[in-house]
Amino acid sequence: MIRLTDLHKSFGNNAVLRGVDLHVPKGESMVVIGGSGTGKSVLIKCILGLITPDSGVIEVDGQDVTEADRDAFLARFGMLFQGGALFDSLPVWQNVAFRLLRGSLKRPKSEAREIAIEKLRRVGLSSDVADRLPAELSGGMQKRVGLARAIAANPEIIFFDEPTTGLDPIMAGVINDLIREIVTEMGATAITITHDMASVRAIADDVAMLHAGKVRWSGPVSKMDDSGDPYLHQFITGSAEGPIEAIR
Amino acid sequence: MSRLLAAIGATTLGLLAAIGRLALFVGETLSHLFRPPFYPREFGHALIQIGYFSLPVVGLTALFTGGALALQIYAGGSRFDAQAVVPQIVAIGMVRELGPVLVGLMIAARVTSSIAAEIATMKVTEQIDALVTLSTHPMKYLTLPRVLAATLVMPVLVGIGDIIGIFGGYLVGTERLGFNAAAYLKNTADFLTRLDIISSLVKGAVFGFIAALMGCYYGMQSDRGAMGVGRATKSSVVAAAILILAANFILTEAFFSA
Numbered sequence: 001m002i003r004l005t006d007l008h009k010s011f012g013n014n015a016v017l018r019g020v021d022l023h024v025p026k027g028e029s030m031v032v033i034g035g036s037g038t039g040k041s042v043l044i045k046c047i048l049g050l051i052t053p054d055s056g057v058i059e060v061d062g063q064d065v066t067e068a069d070r071d072a073f074l075a076r077f078g079m080l081f082q083g084g085a086l087f088d089s090l091p092v093w094q095n096v097a098f099r100l101l102r103g104s105l106k107r108p109k110s111e112a113r114e115i116a117i118e119k120l121r122r123v124g125l126s127s128d129v130a131d132r133l134p135a136e137l138s139g140g141m142q143k144r145v146g147l148a149r150a151i152a153a154n155p156e157i158i159f160f161d162e163p164t165t166g167l168d169p170i171m172a173g174v175i176n177d178l179i180r181e182i183v184t185e186m187g188a189t190a191i192t193i194t195h196d197m198a199s200v201r202a203i204a205d206d207v208a209m210l211h212a213g214k215v216r217w218s219g220p221v222s223k224m225d226d227s228g229d230p231y232l233h234q235f236i237t238g239s240a241e242g243p244i245e246a247i248r
Numbered sequence: 249m250s251r252l253l254a255a256i257g258a259t260t261l262g263l264l265a266a267i268g269r270l271a272l273f274v275g276e277t278l279s280h281l282f283r284p285p286f287y288p289r290e291f292g293h294a295l296i297q298i299g300y301f302s303l304p305v306v307g308l309t310a311l312f313t314g315g316a317l318a319l320q321i322y323a324g325g326s327r328f329d330a331q332a333v334v335p336q337i338v339a340i341g342m343v344r345e346l347g348p349v350l351v352g353l354m355i356a357a358r359v360t361s362s363i364a365a366e367i368a369t370m371k372v373t374e375q376i377d378a379l380v381t382l383s384t385h386p387m388k389y390l391t392l393p394r395v396l397a398a399t400l401v402m403p404v405l406v407g408i409g410d411i412i413g414i415f416g417g418y419l420v421g422t423e424r425l426g427f428n429a430a431a432y433l434k435n436t437a438d439f440l441t442r443l444d445i446i447s448s449l450v451k452g453a454v455f456g457f458i459a460a461l462m463g464c465y466y467g468m469q470s471d472r473g474a475m476g477v478g479r480a481t482k483s484s485v486v487a488a489a490i491l492i493l494a495a496n497f498i499l500t501e502a503f504f505s506a
């Protein structure tokens with residue numbers, strides 16, 4: 001479904017992606033792990049076309065994304081940004097229902113609001129937050145509003161950039177279950193970025209580890225523990241000793 | 249020597265590149281004018297923000313300027329016994345030049361800066377990226393409504409500024425300088441031509457376009473972080489002010505040089 005071939009991206013002389021190959025089959029949940037600053041967020045922004053890669057091919061359904069009709073392409077996607085990226089001038093429910101209030105998916109306001117409140121409930125937020133402004137919510141609540149917005153229009157392909165960062169363990173569990181549910185019940189294809197190994201085990205079908213600008217290891221989550229790869233092993237165990245330097 | 253030439257060349261290239269980028273930005277903004285979807289609510293919001301909420305600033309600026317202008321013309325005119333021209337010169341000075349230019353500069357200070365800071369913050373906090381992923385074109389959703397609203401509402405603001413400026417001159421003229429009220433108004437009305445008024449409103453539209461455009465352009469170009477937002481805001485106001493003054497010269501030349 002999503003296939004990346006030899007993707008390169010540098011910012012000035014900071015070569016972030018140096019030949020990434022990745023394949024995510026339809027209906028699968030791929031989790032991308034890797035040290036802070038290894039380019040995970042850059043990777044998914046490249047797929048969405050928010051960052052233009054220097055070279056390499058990105059295909060969705062076998063079609064090169066640079067040749068696809070951009071509006072139709074984006075209509076299939078949902079994205080949770082690492083920082084939430086909520087529109088701070090709009091109340092929470094209008095953030096969630098953004099897509100349903102304008103453009104091709106536009107529907108009556110009351111219906112959009114109902115859908116928004118239902119999505120908020122799914123991320124563990126009660127309807128009282130619906131009319132507040134994003135700035136009036138805690139960091140973890142904002143993250144969940146971002147999540148509700150990402151899934152509001154039932155996209156086929158969803159990217160989650162650190163969905164559980166900043167959440168308490170119980171709420172993190174709820175979100176993990178939700179992501180799993182979206183993939184298994186709605187048949188969505190998901191790429192999730194996370195540092196939380198409990199999340200990885202709860203969400204992933206496949207895992208890819210990004211290191212030094214390339215996919216260092218990828219495979220089914222069941223093979224992760226006995227991969228034999230020292231880099232992956234160090235990352236999973238969170239050990240300071242190993243091939244990955246602690247200062248980056 | 250060659251280093252000097254290289255520096256000149258680099259500056260020239262940089263300037264040309266900036267003009268090119270700006271031209272592309274203008275082209276892209278205008279290209280959304282006729283392509284749906286449209287965002288009437290954003291447009292209405294921009295009209296109110298740019299038009300209605302600027303009224304106090306515009307009114308006060310024009311009132312004080314008109315009053316000061318009357319005092320100066322009286323003082324200057326009395327040196328060669330021409331005090332009587334106060335109503336005429338206040339009218340022509342306000343309508344042709346000071347009305348549009350001062351309102352334009354006040355809008356650059358008030359509107360350009362707030363647009364630039366808002367859009368730059370949205371850029372820095374990835375809200376612009378989020379718009380794209382929600383199938384909403386940032387130029388269509390953010391830039392076009394603001395630029396369009398400013399272009400349409402600025403002639404109205406300038407018209408109001410002109411009237412209030414003349415009224416400021418009238419107040420000073422009748423209260424302090426001893427002009428007859430009816431004669432003052434008659435002199436003003438007789439003296440102004442249609443071209444004066446049209447030029448004033450056209451200038452308003454052009455300055456409004458420049459002010460909103462610069463805010464959006466620098467906002468969208470903003471670097472990351474708080475410093476990026478600060479720099480975008482500053483550059484947008486400076487660029488808008490200078491371009492407004494330059495455009496004013498060109499328009500004055502076009503309207504009145506014959």
Ligand SMILES: Nc1ncnc2c1ncn2[C@@H]1O[C@H](COP(=O)(O)OP(=O)(O)OP(=O)(O)O)[C@@H](O)[C@H]1O
Binds near residue numbers: 016036037040041082
């Ligand atoms: N717009 C940009 N301009 C310049 N450099 C950038 C930009 N975006 C990202 N980078 C750089 O790219 C590198 C990777 O950033 P990225 O945000 O993808 O990291 P990450 O893997 O998501 O890290 P984290 O786990 O901390 O979120 C960093 O060194 C960062 O400085």
Ligand SMILES: [Mg+2]
Binds near residue numbers: 040042082
């Ligand atoms: Mg990241």
